[in-house]
Amino acid sequence: MSSIRCIQLCKTFRQGDEIITGLDNVDIVIDEGEFVCLSGPSGSGKTTLLNAIGGLDTPDSGEIHMDGIRVDQLAKGPLADMRLHNIGFVFQAYNLIPVLTAQENVEFVMQVQGVAAAERAQKARDILKEVGLIGMEDRKPAQLSGGQQQRVAVARAIVSQPKLVLADEPTANLDTVASSKLMNLFSQLNQNYNITFIIATHDKRVMSYAKRLIKMQDGKIISDEMQTPVSGDEG
Amino acid sequence: MSNVSLRLAWRNLWRHKRRTWLTVGAMIFSNSLLVFSISLQFGSYEMMIDNTLQAFSGHIQLQHEQYLDDPKMRHNLPNIVTTAKRLRNELKLENIGARAAGFALASSRDRSYGIQILGVEPLYESRISSIPGLIKEGQFLQQDSYDEIVIGSILARNLKITIGDELTFIGSGLDNSFAAGVVRVVGIFESGIADLDRSMAEVSLAYFDDSFAMRGKGHSIAIRANNIEAVTNLQIRIEALVDNQNHLAVRHWEELQPGLKQAIQADMTSAWFMYIVLIILVAFSVLNTQLMSVLERTREFGTMMALGLKPSNLSRLVVVETSLMAGLGLLLGIAVGFVITWYLSIVGFYYPGMEEMAVKFNLPDRMYPEVSLISLTLGPGIVAFGSLVASIYPATRLYRLLPIEAMRAV
Ligand SMILES: Nc1ncnc2c1ncn2[C@@H]1O[C@H](COP(=O)(O)OP(=O)(O)OP(=O)(O)O)[C@@H](O)[C@H]1O
Ligand SMILES: [Mg+2]
Secondary structure, three states: OEEEEEEEEEEEEEEEEEEEEEEEEEEEEOOOOOEEEEEEEOOOOHHHHHHHOOOOOOOEEEEEEEOOEHHHHHHHHHHHHHHHHEEEOOOOHHHOOOOOOHHHHHHHHHHHHOOOOOHHHHHHHHHHHHHOOOOOOOOOHHHHHHHHHHHHHHHHHHHHOOOOOEEOOOOOOOHHHHHHHHHHHHHHHHHOOEOOOOOOOOOHHHHOOOOOEEEOOOEEEEEEOOOOOOOOOOO | OOHHHHHHHHHHHHHHHHHHHHHHHHHHHHHHHHHHHHHHHHHHHHHHHHHHHHHHOOOOEEEEEOOOOOOOOOEEEEHHHHHHHHHHHHHHOOOEEEEEEEEEEEEOOOOOOEEEEEEEEEEHHHHHHOOOOOOOEEEOOOOOOEEEEEEHHHHHHOOOOOOOOOEEEEEOOOOEEEEEEOOOOEEEOOOOHHHHHHHHEEEHHHHHHHOOOOOOOOOOHHHHHHHHHHHHHHHHHHHOOOOOOOEEHHHHHHHHHHHHHHHHHHHHHHHHHHHHHHHHHHHHHHHHHEEEEEEEHHHHHHHHHOOOOOOOHHHHHHHHHHHHHHHHHHHHHHHHHHHHHHHHHHHHHHOOOOOHEEEEEEEEEEEOOOOOOHHHHHHHHHHHHHHHOOOOHHHHHHHHHHHHHHOOOO
């Protein structure tokens, strides 16, 4: 799982009479265990690409293969199962469930996955500790700052160690210290568990953690380079 | 559904406290109303049946097979007294009495009225009919009463006679002979049933036999069961006992009093019409609440789907939410309904519009609802079921959601 191959992906949006390009003939291959950053100006198609890879949105044309499975052709049910068991999402707008506490938000997906109560409670506590939210377990999203909510969203995405994490601006609301801690955590998970990361970001410091940097503009990939990530201790 | 989802459903319910309480309140209101009305119905039907059947007809009658449709003198049964005695012995039931009936013109000094004269076994009649117990002046017939008569209060007033006065009657006997006699009024009853009070009189069966030339024949054996539930079984046992007798029919009270059954059915139909309207209103209010709650959570549902939940998971959540709401309405509705109904079942209750029925079926002017497991759970159960049915539509809307579009919703 999670060797990803996108072939000639195109996606347009219609807004009134205007046709907006989301993705324009995107070709990429991302292997298992890669740590990729997507960068590019606002509106360049980063979110659109993440959504297509995660099966949240279907491209107008092109193919998406994930370990030989055509994601773009999967039926809704198997697609949902694939997201549930193999993909962790961090959304740009966090999208936490407002009536659940931080702990419960993190447990929620595990519960649907069928993880036993005691195990998921323990895992949720551990991961919240990792993202620096000790003592905040029982707060509802409204009682958390933007940065804290974002970290809950990250915790929710990585708690069950999916094979692929798709993160959309995961550090947008974090201060320097918190964001480098988070990136260190991502790097660790990537190294220790071979989890593939694809992170859309504007943040130069975040990009420096990536082993591979893909730049987008107007729905196209304009550069795709391997790089040496900064060491995990830097911040 | 394990604890997180249950907790999630419960908390979702209280996101809009007022809206949820309004819906639950509608459920509580209609549930308690249903508990009360159904209890009242059960209570009044039982009273109607008891009072009507006890007044006169009893629960079961043995008759000549044609007597029910054509109550003529000649449609009679032989050896009525011995048959009644045999039944009492075999069934080990004392509430059984033989009767004979005839029509006559009753006259006092200055007036005449057509009446029905009933010959009864005085000892057993009081075990079948409430009339012996409803004597308001004088007393009922005794075991050895001969030329004595008990008449209804309206008849007494019409004839302008009272206890100790004489009454002359003229009719025709079984052999078409002239049946006539002079009897002394020993008792006046008031049953509250106008028909009986106006035109019925009772004499001893022995005297009737002589006057109407019956020669041991009679028209019915009336039987009162110990309770209404026992009637059908008793009827079967009696049918087995009298199997070999010609032209004999064992009549259930529903045949004897078709009007009673019809009145109950008509009342039930109109009541259920009202209940169904009520239940539909509640269901629509649930539909409205759940539809709104689903629509305003589009974004959240989109997120859940993006995380890998299926529409079926989400719609189950909506159904659990509805169940919690319905359960709350059910419990509180039953509780409120029980308290109100239980109180009124003790102190009684009057409801306008019942007078007509009360007069017709000899009901008291106060009604006593009868609280039972069925009357407590039937209505609220249907309301809860209707609410769940109403949540199907909002729940199925979730199947149309596309995660990415839903997440973009505000
Ligand atoms: N549902 C939509 N309807 C219309 N246009 C859309 C829709 N979704 C995306 N777009 C457009 O598609 C283009 C690519 O959008 P996308 O969200 O992928 O950009 P992005 O790189 O993620 O930008 P940002 O950095 O601001 O998040 C933009 O021009 C955007 O306006
Ligand atoms: Mg974006």
